[in-house]
Amino acid sequence: MRKALKSIGKYIRDNHLFWVCTLITLGLLALGFFRFPNAIGRLVESCWDFCTAFVDVLCDTFGISNTLLYTGNEMPDYTFLNIKEWVLGLFEQPSTPTVPVPPVEPTPPATPSVPSAPSIPSAPIPTDWEQFKINWNLYWQAFASKKNLLLYGYYTLYYLANFLRIALWAFLFALLVCWFFKKYYFTGERKSETDEEKQNVMRPIKESKTLRWWHRFYFNTLFRIGTWFMNLYYFIKEHKDFWQFWLLLALLYFNVLTIAIEFLAYIVYFTNYLSFGTLYTQVYKLCLDLKPVVTFVPIVGWVALLLVGLDKWAKNIGYERLKHNERKNRGFINELGIVTYIYAEMGEGKTTMLTSVALSNEVQLRDDALEVILECDSCFPDFPWVTLERVLKKAYAEHVVYDKWSCIRFIRGLRDAFLKEPCKENVFGYKIDRYPITFDNKKYVEDIWETIQDYALAYTIYTTQSALIVSNYSIRVDSLMVDLGHFPVWNCDFFKRDSRLIDSFSRHSKILDYDMVRLGNQMIKNNPNRYAFGWGVWVYTELDKEAKNTQEQQEMKFNDEECNQKNDLMHVLFKMSRHACMIRHRNFVRILADMQRVENITANLRQIGQVALISDKDDKKVVLPWFSAYKLFSPPLLSLKSRIDNIYVNNRVARSDKRLLTNALEKTRATLGNWDVRTVGVYGSRVLHIELQAGRMDGKVRERKYYIQDKKDYAKRNGSDCMAGTFESRGELNTIGLDDMAEYADYIATQDELLSQNSYTQKELKKYEGGALMERKVDIKVVDKLLSSTVEGLMAMQNGKITVSEETKSAAQVLIKELCATVVDWSEEKENAEQSA
Amino acid sequence: MKYEKMNVVKKKKMPFKYVLCVLLGALLLYVCGYFIFIGVNFQK
Numbered sequence: 001m002r003k004a005l006k007s008i009g010k011y012i013r014d015n016h017l018f019w020v021c022t023l024i025t026l027g028l029l030a031l032g033f034f035r036f037p038n039a040i041g042r043l044v045e046s047c048w049d050f051c052t053a054f055v056d057v058l059c060d061t062f063g064i065s066n067t068l069l070y071t072g073n074e075m076p077d078y079t080f081l082n083i084k085e086w087v088l089g090l091f092e093q094p095s096t097p098t099v100p101v102p103p104v105e106p107t108p109p110a111t112p113s114v115p116s117a118p119s120i121p122s123a124p125i126p127t128d129w130e131q132f133k134i135n136w137n138l139y140w141q142a143f144a145s146k147k148n149l150l151l152y153g154y155y156t157l158y159y160l161a162n163f164l165r166i167a168l169w170a171f172l173f174a175l176l177v178c179w180f181f182k183k184y185y186f187t188g189e190r191k192s193e194t195d196e197e198k199q200n201v202m203r204p205i206k207e208s209k210t211l212r213w214w215h216r217f218y219f220n221t222l223f224r225i226g227t228w229f230m231n232l233y234y235f236i237k238e239h240k241d242f243w244q245f246w247l248l249l250a251l252l253y254f255n256v257l258t259i260a261i262e263f264l265a266y267i268v269y270f271t272n273y274l275s276f277g278t279l280y281t282q283v284y285k286l287c288l289d290l291k292p293v294v295t296f297v298p299i300v301g302w303v304a305l306l307l308v309g310l311d312k313w314a315k316n317i318g319y320e321r322l323k324h325n326e327r328k329n330r331g332f333i334n335e336l337g338i339v340t341y342i343y344a345e346m347g348e349g350k351t352t353m354l355t356s357v358a359l360s361n362e363v364q365l366r367d368d369a370l371e372v373i374l375e376c377d378s379c380f381p382d383f384p385w386v387t388l389e390r391v392l393k394k395a396y397a398e399h400v401v402y403d404k405w406s407c408i409r410f411i412r413g414l415r416d417a418f419l420k421e422p423c424k425e426n427v428f429g430y431k432i433d434r435y436p437i438t439f440d441n442k443k444y445v446e447d448i449w450e451t452i453q454d455y456a457l458a459y460t461i462y463t464t465q466s467a468l469i470v471s472n473y474s475i476r477v478d479s480l481m482v483d484l485g486h487f488p489v490w491n492c493d494f495f496k497r498d499s500r501l502i503d504s505f506s507r508h509s510k511i512l513d514y515d516m517v518r519l520g521n522q523m524i525k526n527n528p529n530r531y532a533f534g535w536g537v538w539v540y541t542e543l544d545k546e547a548k549n550t551q552e553q554q555e556m557k558f559n560d561e562e563c564n565q566k567n568d569l570m571h572v573l574f575k576m577s578r579h580a581c582m583i584r585h586r587n588f589v590r591i592l593a594d595m596q597r598v599e600n601i602t603a604n605l606r607q608i609g610q611v612a613l614i615s616d617k618d619d620k621k622v623v624l625p626w627f628s629a630y631k632l633f634s635p636p637l638l639s640l641k642s643r644i645d646n647i648y649v650n651n652r653v654a655r656s657d658k659r660l661l662t663n664a665l666e667k668t669r670a671t672l673g674n675w676d677v678r679t680v681g682v683y684g685s686r687v688l689h690i691e692l693q694a695g696r697m698d699g700k701v702r703e704r705k706y707y708i709q710d711k712k713d714y715a716k717r718n719g720s721d722c723m724a725g726t727f728e729s730r731g732e733l734n735t736i737g738l739d740d741m742a743e744y745a746d747y748i749a750t751q752d753e754l755l756s757q758n759s760y761t762q763k764e765l766k767k768y769e770g771g772a773l774m775e776r777k778v779d780i781k782v783v784d785k786l787l788s789s790t791v792e793g794l795m796a797m798q799n800g801k802i803t804v805s806e807e808t809k810s811a812a813q814v815l816i817k818e819l820c821a822t823v824v825d826w827s828e829e830k831e832n833a834e835q836s837a
Numbered sequence: 838m839k840y841e842k843m844n845v846v847k848k849k850k851m852p853f854k855y856v857l858c859v860l861l862g863a864l865l866l867y868v869c870g871y872f873i874f875i876g877v878n879f880q881k
Contacts, residue, residue: 124876135879143875152874156867626858635851645846 017235021242028249036253036292037084042076046258050265057272070269072262073278075127076288123287129280181661206657214660254293259286307629314628318683321623322495325685325707329360332690332704338578338587339609341543341601341695342594348614350594351541351722353688353706355475356713358509361537361590362468362477363492365461368586372458375584376451379439380430383448385455387428389487392456393463401460403534404581411456415449428452457583461535463488469509470516471539472546473722476715478506494712495682502715512538514546519576520569521562533573535581535588541722543593544600547571553602571605598697607695612704616689620710623685630679641672684710729803733796791819 012019032039049072059066079085126132142148197203207215236243251257266282269275297305340357344350377385395401401410418426424433427448437448461468467477480491497505515527517538522530540546548565556564574591581588591609595601598611624630644665651662690704744753754762794812 139875139879142879143872148875149871152871155874156870635855639849639851642846642849646844646848649845650842 017232018239020232021236021239025242025245028246032249032253033084033087035296037082038076038078039252039255039258039292041078041082042255042258042289043252043261045071045076046261046265050261050268053265053269057268060272070265072265072269072285073281075281076285123284123291125284125287127284129277132280208657208659210660211658211663214663254296255289259289262286262289310627311629314625314631315683318622318624318628319495322683322685322709322711323493325623325709326360326494326712328705329356329707330364332706333357333360333364335692335704336612337610338589339574339591339695340593341598341606341609341611342592342614343596343598343611344594344614346596349617349688349708350596350614351473351718351720352708352713353612353614354539354541354592354594355718356706356708358469358471358475358537358539358590358592359477359494359712359717361592363479363490365468365535365537365588365590366479366490366492368588369458369462369583372454372584372586373462376455376458379441379446379451380435380448382431382435383452384429386486388452388455389459391428392459396460396463401456403532404457407456407460408453411449411453415452418449454584457581461583461588462490465507467507467509468536469539470512470536471509471541472512472514473539473541473718475509475539475718476502476506477509478502478715480505494715495709497711497715499681499715509539510536512540514568514570517570517573518563518568519573521560521564521567523563533577533580537590537592538577540591540593542595544595544597547601547605549600550602571602571608574605574608603696606697609695611693611695611697613691613693614688615691617708618687618689620680620684620686622680622683624679624683630675630683634676634679637672638676641669641676644669644672680710681714682711732801733793791816794819 049070052068053070053072055068056066056070058064059068126135262282262285270278336357342350342354342357377383392401392407395410401407414426422432424431427437430437430448439446439448439451463481465481467475469475469477478494478497481488482491513527513529513532515522515524515530516532518530546565547570553565556566558566560567577589577591578587598606598613622630626632648662648665648669686708688706688708690706692702692704693700742753742756755766794816797809797812
């Protein structure tokens with residue numbers, strides 16, 4: 001017996017969540033029995049109404065005599081299928097069924113004098129239209145009554161006075177608590193730690209008794225309860241039967257199903273008879289059917305539901321606004337030409353904008369490719385495009401097709417085979433004996449192989465899984481390809497990405513090899529990347545430093561063997577770029593660059609494209625509407641947070657231990673701060689004001705707006721220090737920190753301090769001001785320092801601390817020798833100078 | 838060392854526009870309350 005009980009107990013323990021759900025189900029059934037006994041009766045009635053409406057209309061349409069008329073205009077019969085009464089009736093003496101009186105409305109604080117209304121119906125409105133009209137007039141009479149207005153004012157003042165009385169006491173109490181904590185809690189300094197304790201930097205942070213108690217209570221009780229509820233939640237989520245049944249019960253109890261069926265029945269009836277006189281009855285019945293849900297949920301519940309619903313709606317609007325802004329951005333980039341230069345002062349966000357424009361451009365290229373695919377498809381709707389796609393996929397996997405020209409070669413090869421032997425097998429199984437092989441677009445007649453070629457090119461672009469961006473800094477892209485093995489589609493929604501999963505679906509842009517964009521001399525002879533320029537978005541940050549302007553190019557010779565900015569012909573490629581990849585009059589190449597000064601590139605290069613100056617930027621705004629929880633509550637809550645921040649910082653200054661109240665304050669400020677950060681992270685948006693003009697800078701400025709949106713543009717898209725790698729090797733050699741640097745002795749620098757700046761100005765001033773001895777002394781000092789640091793650097797190169805080519809290494813060796821000799825010479829000169837002094 | 842408390846973090850004030858909107862909203866609710874007041878008592 002004991003064993004059996006044990007095994008039952010174990011079974012219940014192991015399946016306790018199932019039993020909990022079963023109990024909830026039974027509880028809901030009981031609730032329906034006691035609280036919503038009319039629900040099933042009303043549902044059956046609504047079904048009957050629907051049947052009668054349908055039969056009524058059917059008979060009326062075909063002229064069949066019918067006695068079964070529509071019953072939906074009759075009042076509900078609450079005695080019909082009333083389970084509660086039926087069950088109770090089994091135990092009681094049968095009595096005359098009566099219409100149950102609906103629950104009485106909660107009574108207001110007082111009754112104002114209103115004209116006497118007719119008998120109270122079971123719904124808040126009268127049963128018939130005539131009575132409603134009478135009541136309507138009476139209502140407005142009561143509304144306009146001066147007495148009622150004064151009474152309303154009186155009751156308002158009465159409740160306000162009560163409220164203020166409580167608020168005053170609450171305020172005084174809060175003041176006392178604040179004073180107490182300020183005096184004894186936050187200012188109380190903990191007994192300072194001993195020197196021995198201070199030696200151990202990893203010593204645990206001391207916690208107060210109350211905090212330890214709270215942590216024990218939290219982790220041993222609250223956390224377990226929370227975990228249990230989470231387990232229950234996931235159990236219910238996994239077991240659809242339970243929650244679907246509960247949902248069905250809710251729909252039944254709250255008459256949602258009844259209302260829906262009654263509505264359909266009335267629509268069927270109304271469209272046939274157009275009986276406007278029955279409309280009011282339907283409104284009355286709707287009020288009756290809604291009454292159970294309205295009275296079941298308490299007012300607090302309705303307020304909570306309202307706020308949650310409004311917030312959800314507001315978030316949907318916010319999301320739509322983000323998408324709308326992105327569409328405006330797409331409008332802006334479609335206005336740009338093939339080549340665009342973005343420039344602004346440092347910190348204005350030009351690289352952020354460049355990245356954003358590149359991302360939108362990538363999506364635009366894919367959209368254009370899809371447009372071409374659909375256009376080609378509609379030219380020959382009977383062509384087996386699926387077969388072509390399969391062939392292309394295979395060719396792409398075997399690296400037969402990889403760029404525009406390989407794709408064209410591939411299709412031309414197939415075309416030649418077809419021309420030699422024109423049969424359907426040679427044109428992907430297209431039934432050429434039945435369907436046309438040309439398409440007249442009323443401009444010219446298009447051959448099927450031209451269309452196939454365009455389709456193949458567009459399909460190759462569209463299905464390229466890696467980023468279509470080639471850049472000289474890393475850009476993260478997160479477009480998702482949805483491929484069920486048939487036709488893939490891209491999900492390019494920047495705003496609905498789960499931030500926790502970005503590593504799983506992110507790709508990065510391709511590394512730009514400048515030799516790819518050099519039509520002339522190249523840095524590396526026979527570079528395998530040299531012919532790779534093709535479709536895609538080509539992005540350069542700080543192009544001015546690479547390309548240089550005419551003045552900086554003066555020393556360079558076109559005929560130099562080594563490549564330089566004059567003979568690499570990059571500007572020619574930029575000019576020719578639109579010819580690289582055109583498909584059905586759409587260009588699939590974009591070149592974007594940013595720089596601090598657009599004058600720092602040659603006019604030849606600049607005038608190819610358009611220049612966009614970021615003239616101004618607005619403050620960041622959250623695009624949620626005013627009724628969102630963030631807009632409604634964030635101002636006071638963030639104001640509160642800034643006050644808690646001060647308490648927190650002052651507490652950190654005074655002590656290092658942790659206590660219950662300070663811990664609670666920390667958690668509060670963290671929760672508020674994180675809520676703010678997360679909301680701004682999703683719905684934050686900033687407007688950049690752009691002055692757009694042609695590259696010839698003729699002063700004809702067009703003012704535009706560009707939206708930088710946090711969720712799209714700051715989601716680890718690119719590092720704002722994207723060129724930080726340049727300083728990495730220098731950083732490895734550095735041994736000087738800010739604390740190690742020399743400090744001025746007073747508020748006016750001494751001569752030695754000025755000279756230690758190694759400034760050109762100071763050096764010049766000294767040269768003309770002092771005698772030869774001083775000049776020499778200074779020079780020797782400066783040169784000493786310079787030489788030693790240079791030798792150190794070169795030694796590091798030679799010893800392999802910095803990775804350099806063998807050529808540079810040998811050059812460094814020669815330089816070291818020369819410099820060592822120079823150091824000896826300088827030392828001799830220094831000694832001689834000192835002796836003569 | 839004696840430490841005088843400071844406001845290290847700048848206190849964030851509620852924008853005037855927000856306060857004004859809250860007050861106007863309260864007034865609107867008060868006016869709506871009159872409709873409900875009459876309606877509820879009318880039912881009685």
